[in-house]
Amino acid sequence: MHTDARTLENGSVIQGDLCIVGAGAAGISIAREWANSPLNVVLLEGGGFDLEPAMQDLYRGEIVGQPYFPLEAARLHFFGGTTGHWAGYCSTYDPIDFETRPWVPHSGWPIRREDLDPFYARAQPILDLGPYEYDAEYWVKRDRDLEPFPLDPSKVWTKMWQFSPPTRFGTKYRDAIVNARNVHLYTHANVCEVEANEGLSSVDGLRVRMFDGKEHRVKARCYVLACCSIQNARLLLASNRRASAGLGNAHDIVGRYFMEHLEIPSGELVLAKPQSTKTKMYEIDYGVTKARAELALSAQVQKEHGILNGTASLERGVLGEQVKSTFQFLPPELLKATMAWEKGGKVGPSPLSASSPPAATAVQQAAPRIFHLMTRQEQAPNPNSRVMLSTEKDAMGMPRPKLDWQLTELDKRSIRTYYKVLGQEMGRTGLGRVQLRDWLLSDDRTWPSFISGGWHHMGTTRMHADPKQGVVDANCRVHGIGNLYVAGAAVYPTAGAANPTLTLVALSLRLSDYLRTKLA
């Protein structure tokens, strides 16, 4: 079922067993699981079924600290959420990502990689991926042209990625959600407050507001916040009627530990014998390639050098040319043009292809010698990297978010150390030589102007068994509040090296299973 919340009379009460706030990858993944079950699910989406500038503007925010992409362009505020413009890169988090690493302050998940494995397997088809196989050998057996570099895996290993088409949840799952007899989707239903009981031990309801001032209440047995790291934190912080610091924020953690993946051109690889070195395994022909590898730093080296987890991907190029970081490659106007092109039936060349670097269009050239090395690295969990409330309010009267993205010396030292290790391995094996980019040679506190994330918002309501160190527990329940849960990358205690979508869908499925036991 679907209702546009704007058509409801002022003061309406919406009721269900489970209420999911946000219809992006996390929210829709959970709602699908409950379709046609005996329980009633309320799925609230702030936007409609398409991009609306006024709705999108609700995501605008203040940026302090490291320069960041405009927040209203980094997340999409309509049914399907940010899957409306994601690129489809998927890989699993590594076992070490879940461990407590003494050299990484605030690291450690209360769950292990094995706990997520069955959910990763279930997430694969949701994202239109291939089999749950991230072992390089599996892919090598299926294509004799795929050949990993003969590097020492105890130093640099072959991490596989799979590519979603990319799945647009808003398109692919709209009918399934709208036609499910027990799932009621409300669009244009922006939650402006989570109302807790007097003892702050449970949520009594949600307040939903319209542009015209109308308000509705939503009442359910359980509530799941699934509206992305920045918006989840913003909503909890703004729900401060009974808890002055915000809901679930007794220990001042909500909004903290905001993390991104550092995606930035960091080096060059020059092959010694390009004619005899197979590189197909590491290259991508976007939209065609099903799986490819990146050069990943081993757990052993991370431990030895006390550094973070990261990978390097290869892009063909020439020495000395300018290479754009992720933020530079896809400015907001290009993002909008691409979405318009998709919506218009993909007539003519994609705006993205017109702006593609030579590397992306040169995959078919024979025997390339030079590759740009693009970093994809976790950032260290940092309590000073955070989302706060701005003094400015949006059109709904909600305080806008204020993002203070902060990096640490460990972040930069890790990238530099990785490229030195990679350079040594390339030299030892005679494969080639690695050059570090200039920005990496300066001190650890200085970041270049083109420092970039991957539009991957993580943290802000981190998972930890101890309420003093995390907002949610291992089951994604907000500490101290019996019926409030958080889904999505907001709960990640550390960011891993891989893009977050596959893991957030897996975690959402895990949460969904847990809620079944609670609501049965």
Place this chain on the structure above:
Amino acid sequence: MTLDRRRFLQLAATGMVAGLTTSACARNTSEDAIALGKPALVEMLGPERAREIGAQYRAAVPTGNTAANLRDAISSSQHRQFPWIRNRSIEEQIRDDFAAGRTVVVSGWVLSETEARQCALYSLSV
């Protein structure tokens, strides 16, 4: 044997000087002489970059960066790990450097000590 500087550098460029000056290290095969005078990086990165790397290395290591000293350093390091092995090639030596972590970063390039010295020598010769 005496050589003026110009003649030495000419010979170094063609590798001939290896046979003239490294008797103490007994590294005088013609293949190595050529390798010593022309680093593999020239082919990989081009002569300009190899020269630039060499110049950067000499600037960073101002003492002992004469051609003779560089040659001695390369030759002596050839026998540092396995002094009884007399016929390790430069290529093997470079790989050993990388394996043992005997690397330097010059102009951003992660290089073995040996090849950095080779580039320094090369930059003096051309």
